[in-house]
Amino acid sequence: MAIRLIVQDPDPVLRERAVEVTKFNSNLHKLLNDMAETMYDADGVGLAAPQVGISKRVIVVDVGDDNGLIEMVNPEIIEASGEQLGPEGCLSIAKLNGDVKRAQAIKLKGQDRDGNPFEFEATDFLARAFQHEVDHLNGILFTDIAVSIYDASARQRPDGE
Numbered sequence: 548m549a550i551r552l553i554v555q556d557p558d559p560v561l562r563e564r565a566v567e568v569t570k571f572n573s574n575l576h577k578l579l580n581d582m583a584e585t586m587y588d589a590d591g592v593g594l595a596a597p598q599v600g601i602s603k604r605v606i607v608v609d610v611g612d613d614n615g616l617i618e619m620v621n622p623e624i625i626e627a628s629g630e631q632l633g634p635e636g637c638l639s640i641a642k643l644n645g646d647v648k649r650a651q652a653i654k655l656k657g658q659d660r661d662g663n664p665f666e667f668e669a670t671d672f673l674a675r676a677f678q679h680e681v682d683h684l685n686g687i688l689f690t691d692i693a694v695s696i697y698d699a700s701a702r703q704r705p706d707g708e
Contacts, residue, residue, distance in 0.1 A: 548580045550588045551599040553638045556688060560597050561639055565604045565684040568620050571662035575605070579618050579660050582607045591638045593676040595683035598639050606680040610673050617667065619657040622681055626654035631671070635679060635689045636699055645693030649678045 554560060568575060578601060586594040586607055596605040609616045629651025636644045652670045655677060659665060669677050679689060690696055 548577075548584045551581050551585045553585065553589060553594075553598055554600050556637075556640050556690075558600070558639075560600055560602055561683070561688060562686045563597065563602050564686050565595070565597050565602045567604050568658075571620070571658070571660065575620070576660055578603070578605060579607065583609075583616055583618070586638075589638050592672075593680045594638065595680045597683050597686075604684050606677075606684065608673070608676045608680060610676050612673060614673065618660055619655065619667070619677075620660065620662075622655050622657035622677070622684070624650075624653050624678065624681055625656050625666075626652075628652045631675065632694070633672075633675060635675070635693070637679070637689055639683075640688060640690060642699050643690060643696055644699045645689055645696040647675075647679075647689050647693050649675045653677060655681075 582594050585599060592610045593608040596603040604621045606619050606622055627650035630648060631651045632646055632648050634644055635647045653674045654668045656666045
């Protein structure tokens with residue numbers, strides 16, 4: 548495993564629609580392993596392949612709950628319900644945070660590292676993390692959809708919360 552460089556906005560790869568994965572092999576396994584190691588090293592809760600300069604539909608998420616590390620290839624949100632508004636940051640936009648409206652609960656379908664299809668349901672913070680990472684695969688950054696954006700170093704939102 549290796550820690551990869553996290554690309555920063557405005558790198559063009561962050562604005563591309565990532566390409567669907569069709570080959571499930573040792574190269575994909577290495578990418579997934581490296582992405583997880585990179586995410587943990589950066590104290591992140593999610594990482595999409597475009598954030599390490601690879602335009603492929605691959606994400607890893609670990610919000611520190613009982614689910615642990617979740618790898619998903621070719622993820623697609625197939626159901627969404629409810630609404631939550633909350634703070635987000637991004638490893639590719641180090642100096643900004645923002646408040647973003649997201650679905651409260653989602654259902655995704657995708658594939659594991661070996662190409663086996665599976666579905667996964669998430670709520671609350673885990674749902675937020677998945678939506679954030681899937682947005683990356685579509686060239687969308689949280690700053691594109693945030694209702695407010697603020698300096699990450701302030702550690703406080705403009706409304707004082």
